[in-house]
Amino acid sequence: MLSKVFTSRLLTNAARKVMIPKSLQWTVNIQRSVSTLPTSPNTHPVQLINYNIKETQSTATISEYVSRLRPFSAPPAPQPTTSPLTQVQEQFELTSVLRKRRLKMNKHKHKKLRKRTRALRKRLGK
Known part of the structure; x- marks a missing residue:
C-alpha cells in the first residue's frame, strides 16, 4: 500500500x-x-482515476498525415507607403502647463462668481 x-x-x-x-x-x-x-x-x-490512453493512431496514419503537410512560406512584408496623408506635420500647437493651469483657474473663478451672484439675486428677490 x-x-x-x-x-x-x-x-x-x-x-x-x-x-x-x-x-x-x-x-x-x-x-x-x-x-x-x-x-x-x-x-x-x-x-484515484486511472486513465488508460489507448493508441488511436497507428504509424501508417501518422506517416500519411505527415506526407500531406506542406512547408510554410510566409507572405512578403508589406512595403511602406508614402502618401500625403501620412506625412509628418511640421507645426504643432502646444499649450504650456502654466497656460493650462491659468485657464483652469480662470474658469473656476468665473464659475464661483456666477454662483455667488446667482445666490445674491435669489436673496434679493425674496
Whole structure:
C-alpha cells in the first residue's frame, strides 16, 4: 500500500465519490494542523482515476498525415507607403502647463462668481 500526506483541502467530495476498484485505491494520511501543531492523522481511502490512453493512431496514419503537410512560406512584408496623408506635420500647437493651469483657474473663478451672484439675486428677490 502506498501512503502519502495530503492536506484536507486536496480531498474534494468529487474525488471521494468516484468508484475505483480496490486494487487502484491508495491509503492517504490526512494531517490536520492548527497553526503549526499537527494533530493525530486520520486515514481515508482516496480513489484515484486511472486513465488508460489507448493508441488511436497507428504509424501508417501518422506517416500519411505527415506526407500531406506542406512547408510554410510566409507572405512578403508589406512595403511602406508614402502618401500625403501620412506625412509628418511640421507645426504643432502646444499649450504650456502654466497656460493650462491659468485657464483652469480662470474658469473656476468665473464659475464661483456666477454662483455667488446667482445666490445674491435669489436673496434679493425674496
